[in-house]
Amino acid sequence: xxxxxxxxxxxxxxxxxxxxxxxxxxxxxxxxxxxxxxxxxxxxxxxxxxxxxxxxxxxxxxxxxxxxxxxxxxxxxxxxxxxxxxxxxxxxxxxxxxxxxxxxxxxxxxxxxxxxxxxxxxxxxxxxxxxxxxxxxxxxxxxxxxxxxxxxxxxxxxxxxxxxxxxxxxxxxxxxxxxxxxxxxxxxxxxxxxxxxxxxxxxxxxxxxxxxxxxxxxxxxxxxxxxxxxxxxxxxxxxxxxxxxxxxxxxxxxxxxxxxxxxxxxxxxxxxxxxxxxxxxxxxxxxxxxxxxxxxxxxxxxxxxxxxxxxxxxxxxxxxxxxxxxxxxxxxxxxxxxxxxxxxxxxxxxxxxxxxxxxxxxxxxxxxxxxxxxxxxxxxxxxxxxxxxxxxxxxxxxxxxxxxxxxxxxxxxxxxxxxxxxxxxxxxxxxxxxxxxxxxxxxxxxxxxxxxxxxxxxxxxxxxxxxxxxxxxxxxxxxxxxxxxxxxxxxxxxxxxxxxxxxxxxxxxxxxxxxxxxxxxxxxxxxxxxx
Numbered sequence: 001x002x003x004x005x006x007x008x009x010x011x012x013x014x015x016x017x018x019x020x021x022x023x024x025x026x027x028x029x030x031x032x033x034x035x036x037x038x039x040x041x042x043x044x045x046x047x048x049x050x051x052x053x054x055x056x057x058x059x060x061x062x063x064x065x066x067x068x069x070x071x072x073x074x075x076x077x078x079x080x081x082x083x084x085x086x087x088x089x090x091x092x093x094x095x096x097x098x099x100x101x102x103x104x105x106x107x108x109x110x111x112x113x114x115x116x117x118x119x120x121x122x123x124x125x126x127x128x129x130x131x132x133x134x135x136x137x138x139x140x141x142x143x144x145x146x147x148x149x150x151x152x153x154x155x156x157x158x159x160x161x162x163x164x165x166x167x168x169x170x171x172x173x174x175x176x177x178x179x180x181x182x183x184x185x186x187x188x189x190x191x192x193x194x195x196x197x198x199x200x201x202x203x204x205x206x207x208x209x210x211x212x213x214x215x216x217x218x219x220x221x222x223x224x225x226x227x228x229x230x231x232x233x234x235x236x237x238x239x240x241x242x243x244x245x246x247x248x249x250x251x252x253x254x255x256x257x258x259x260x261x262x263x264x265x266x267x268x269x270x271x272x273x274x275x276x277x278x279x280x281x282x283x284x285x286x287x288x289x290x291x292x293x294x295x296x297x298x299x300x301x302x303x304x305x306x307x308x309x310x311x312x313x314x315x316x317x318x319x320x321x322x323x324x325x326x327x328x329x330x331x332x333x334x335x336x337x338x339x340x341x342x343x344x345x346x347x348x349x350x351x352x353x354x355x356x357x358x359x360x361x362x363x364x365x366x367x368x369x370x371x372x373x374x375x376x377x378x379x380x381x382x383x384x385x386x387x388x389x390x391x392x393x394x395x396x397x398x399x400x401x402x403x404x405x406x407x408x409x410x411x412x413x414x415x416x417x418x419x420x421x422x423x424x425x426x427x428x429x430x431x432x433x434x435x436x437x438x439x440x441x442x443x444x445x446x447x448x449x450x451x452x453x454x455x456x457x458x459x460x461x462x463x464x465x466x467x468x469x470x471x472x473x474x475x476x477x478x479x480x481x482x483x484x485x486x487x488x489x490x491x492x493x494x495x496x497x498x499x500x501x502x503x504x505x506x507x508x509x510x511x512x513x514x515x516x517x518x519x520x521x522x523x524x525x526x527x528x529x530x531x
Contacts, residue, residue, distance in 0.1 A: 008211035008352035010375055013204035016174040017181075018052070018088045020203050020244050025049060028219065028246035035243070036222075036250040036268055037077040048081055048243075056085035057156040058148050063116065065090035065172065068182055070109065070117035070140060072096040074127070074253035078145060079229050080239055082118055087180065090172035094182040094194070095230040098127065099502070102135040104192050108184045109139050111194040111382040120145045176200040179379065183232050183328050186502055194382030195232075195328045196390060204375035205236055205331040206244050208351040216297070216339045217272075219246035224270035226252035226261055226279070232332035233301050238274050258282040262291035273298040277305045278446075278501060280321075284312050292317045297339060301326055303507060304414065304432060308443040310344055323347050325414060329398045331376040335412050346411040351376075357397070358404065367405035367415050371397045403430070434461055434490055441478045442467040446499040448507055449490060450516035462516050463490035464499060494519045 015023070025045035028034075035043040059082075063069060069086050071093045073079040086093040094112045096105055108114070117140045124133055133142060174180070180199040184192040210217060225238030242249040250268045252261060255275070262283050265273060273292070275283065277300050284292065292298075297320040298313060305323040313319050324336030325347035337348035350356060353375055358368030373396045380392040403415040416430035431449035438447035445467035454460035463470075470493050479489055496519075500511030 008208055010204065010353060012207045013200045013375055014176045015203055016087070016172075016176065016178075016199045017202055017240070018084055019173070020206075021045075021084060022049065024244050024246060032246070034246075034248055035077050035080065036248060038251065038253050038264075041077060043077055048077075048084065051081045052084040052088050054152060054156045055081060055145075055148065056088040058152060059085055059118065059143070060089040060091060063091055066092065066179070068092045068094040068112040068114050070094045070096050070112075070114040072098050072117050072119040072123075073145075073229075074123055075225065075227065075229050075234060075238070076251050076253050078120060080243070080251070082145065083181075083229070083235075086118070088172065090174060092179045092182060095184070095235065097184060097186075097192075097228070097230045098129060098132060099228075100184075100186070100192065102132055104184075105132070105136060106139055107191040107384045108194065109136070110384045110387050111184075111192070112182050113388040114140055116141050116143055118143050118145065122146070174199055176203070177379075181235070182382065183230065183235070185328060186508075191384050196379045196382060197232075197331050198379050201331045201376050201378060202236060202240060203244070204353065205333055205351075206241050208353055208374075208376060209237070209241060209333055209336075210245055212336065212349075212351045213338050217245065217247065221272055221296075222248045222250060222268060222270045223272045223274065224250045224252070224265050224268065225274045226255040226257070227274055227276075228255070231302070232328040233274070233326065236331055237299070237301075237333060255279045258286045262287045266291040266294065269294060271296045275300055276302045277309050278303065278507075280313065281306075281309050284309075284316055287316065290317070292319060295319045297322055299324060299336065301333070301336075304435075306436070306439045307344070308439060325412060327372075327398065327400055329378045329400075330372060330374070331378070333376070334372055334400075343411050346407075346413045348412065349410040350412065356406070358406070361403060364403055364415070367403050367413075370400045370402055370404040370412075372400060373397045429461065431461065433484075434463060437475065437479060437484055437489075438463055438465060438470075441475060442470060445470075448499045448512045450513050452516060452520055454491070460491040461489075462492045462494060462520065464494050464496050464512060464516055464519075466496060466498060468495055470495060492520070494523075 030046040031044050033042045033044050069091045071082055073082060083093050094114050096108060119142060121144050124130060176199045178199060179196050180202055181197050182194045184194055186192065223242045225234060227234030227238045229235045229239060239249055250270055252264060271294060273295055275298060280298060280300055299322045301324040310321050313321050320339060320342060322337040322342055324333060326332035326334050333351060334354065335348045335350045337343060355373045357371050360368050377396060377398050380390045382390060405413045405415060416432040434449040435447050445465060448464045450462050451459050452462055472493050476489055494516065500508035500515060502508045
């Protein structure tokens, strides 16, 4: 695999993920430390490769090439080694979201026909997942890493020793178009779907990122990622990008440890932080001193970055915040702002090698429904209704479902998900605009908009907020002063203790809708919402 490049060459992606790891080991040095784990363990390329060969030799038992094998582990060295161990022997890791609930995990297992789940006793114990395991036992066999390691025999140990020396004699050599990993959508809009990404998809996305920001990423950088590896942002950008390009990855098992993470960012000398807007905001507010001051920049994706987050990170630590945009179906990065070409309010320009087209949406004047195509766009979906049957994309185009505006310089602005618009008075109103207004006025609190039925107008917008003194008249005055359309104001405001959030850090849209509907129903017979 080639070193960091300033131009994108699709030929660099014609390689398997594990073979790309071996190439990086050869280029950057087998002894280079590339993973710093939460228990302060530091692993070199050699450590990872040896462990992957030995573990993979044991894990392949009773499975066949191309079979999906579930992986249920927190972000860390164990998850990454297991990912490569499964991949090295031609099996396909299926990254299970253990925060999604038994129903969604069962649907994921069915869609990908997963019959075996790799996990760890220590993780199940610490995360208190015994109930989830109990519900899944009838669906799949559980294999625990502690038991596998304890039973490693001479054959597996030989694979660990021989693999780094003669990898072609041990590891499989996949076709770049073969499935490399299966990730799953959140399931907030129905059953989760399996997203099948090939080796080419993943490796291409790494090279696209490197070519897009050629001067921003250096082999001496230390990239801190607390993002879950069951989410594509955490897997590709947080772990595989640094490993395949010679950077050190500092991995953290949970993004929810808001007080611990800033301290660890400082202690590990991290220069780049990957996060979501929700979590970054919390990390900044948890800082007692200059914990984040060594960062050269932070990158946020998975959800919209609020203006106050940009201002907060700049004011507190003088750190540049780059907002990006992606989709699991695109492995995941589609666009990202670049140092020196960073336009707030946008998600940057598209990565090299990608194509885009916009479809008109009735009721929306500016922008259109965005479809993308490129070497990083998935092979297709797996669904519980058609287990194991790959549903290919029409002509390779992925419908993002987002309404997007592209300016003359190529910068993309996300207006909102098509399903997150309300039709009021004949106009399409983005819920993101409603949330932006509330976030600008009440900066230190969380806000989420939802659409509920309305007897007169068909639909109405309501706002959930953690600000206990939120007042609609105050929001109305602010909107008038700033020229915001009256239709973009919520009809009602509901105060809540917290906004529903997924394990990935993204807003739980389904949870927001459900909570809003429940509060509205209660208020019809009881206390009135703030109006």
